[in-house]
Amino acid sequence: MSSENTKSAASESVYATPKEVTDLSECHFYHTIDLPGHGIQKGPFDLRAGVDDYLGRIDFRGKRVFELGPANGYLTFYMEQQGAEVVCCDLSPDLEWDIVPYNATDTAKIIDRRREHIGRQNNAFWFAHRLYKSKAKVIYTSAYEIPPEIGKFDIAIFGQVLLHIRDPFRAMECILRHCRDQVVVVETLMSRKQNFVLKLLNRLQREQTFPVFFLPRGAKQHPIDTWWKFPEWTMEEYLRVLGFEKTSVVYHEPIHHKAKSNKARLYSMVAKRPS
Ligand SMILES: C[S@@+](CC[C@H](N)C(=O)[O-])C[C@H]1O[C@@H](n2cnc3c(N)ncnc32)[C@H](O)[C@@H]1O
Numbered sequence: 562m563s564s565e566n567t568k569s570a571a572s573e574s575v576y577a578t579p580k581e582v583t584d585l586s587e588c589h590f591y592h593t594i595d596l597p598g599h600g601i602q603k604g605p606f607d608l609r610a611g612v613d614d615y616l617g618r619i620d621f622r623g624k625r626v627f628e629l630g631p632a633n634g635y636l637t638f639y640m641e642q643q644g645a646e647v648v649c650c651d652l653s654p655d656l657e658w659d660i661v662p663y664n665a666t667d668t669a670k671i672i673d674r675r676r677e678h679i680g681r682q683n684n685a686f687w688f689a690h691r692l693y694k695s696k697a698k699v700i701y702t703s704a705y706e707i708p709p710e711i712g713k714f715d716i717a718i719f720g721q722v723l724l725h726i727r728d729p730f731r732a733m734e735c736i737l738r739h740c741r742d743q744v745v746v747v748e749t750l751m752s753r754k755q756n757f758v759l760k761l762l763n764r765l766q767r768e769q770t771f772p773v774f775f776l777p778r779g780a781k782q783h784p785i786d787t788w789w790k791f792p793e794w795t796m797e798e799y800l801r802v803l804g805f806e807k808t809s810v811v812y813h814e815p816i817h818h819k820a821k822s823n824k825a826r827l828y829s830m831v832a833k834r835p836s
Pocket of ligand 1: 591633652725747
């Protein structure tokens with residue numbers, strides 16, 4: 562059996578067999594994470610100071626959680642420490658990132674490089690999984706093809722992942738049909754200028770509009786891996802259509818070493834299925 566993210570030997574299992582990764586140089590860390598016995602590994606995103614805000618300040622005790630796109634799992638292991646049982650879903654080198662298909666860019670080359678990057682990120686997850694003695698399970702599949710075998714869960718977490726997916730509404734629909742209770746969506750906050758313009762537009766029209774910003778720019782052939790920016794009220798409406806009512810929103814600015822300001826401006830929206 563290949564050591565790559567193969568499914569469990571129990572053929573009926575949809576979960577990946579934990580990969581034995583012992584070499585840090587084979588890992589890529591997206592989140593800064595403190596690894597028992599190995600110290601702090603630096604990634605571009607450091608969520609440590611505001612992790613409760615990031616996760617919408619919800620209670621994870623005794624909850625079954627589905628997390629889309631855990632990267633190296635900083636949030637996974639944190640939610641477990643808070644008493645959750647976590648099932649993660651991520652890409653693997655066998656699955657393609659939804660790269661923007663610019664006409665003048667060699668996207669096949671980019672997709673191949675991304676496979677390598679994803680493999681190293683998966684390695685970082687399993688490296689940390691072992692050190693944290695985590696029980697979190699992983700399915701490697703597209704967000705549009707969630708197998709029913711995973712069963713129902715109480716909470717779904719979409720942390721900065723919908724912006725990277727070509728059809729985010731479809732991914733949410735596929736996942737939220739398995740979700741009994743709450744959902745947390747973390748996305749980029751609109752700028753003040755965007756907010757002002759959209760509010761004005763809504764005041765001028767009789768019906769409220771629910772725009773989503775399309776980020777790819779043909780002239781620049783950039784960005785290559787990001788599609789959308791969701792105004793809060795559009796996200797609220799997505800969730801309402803799918804049967805969840807917004808209960809709270811937390812605004813926060815985690816450290817993002819790749820941003821000009823060294824910070825990301827985000828919102829975490831929590832919504833609940835009415836009982
Ligand atoms: C920007 S990182 C976010 C990591 C983490 N959720 C957080 O909030 O910090 C995006 C994650 O989504 C995953 N991802 C991207 N496209 C995906 C797709 N189509 N299906 C499943 N996961 C995807 C990436 O592999 C990565 O783990």
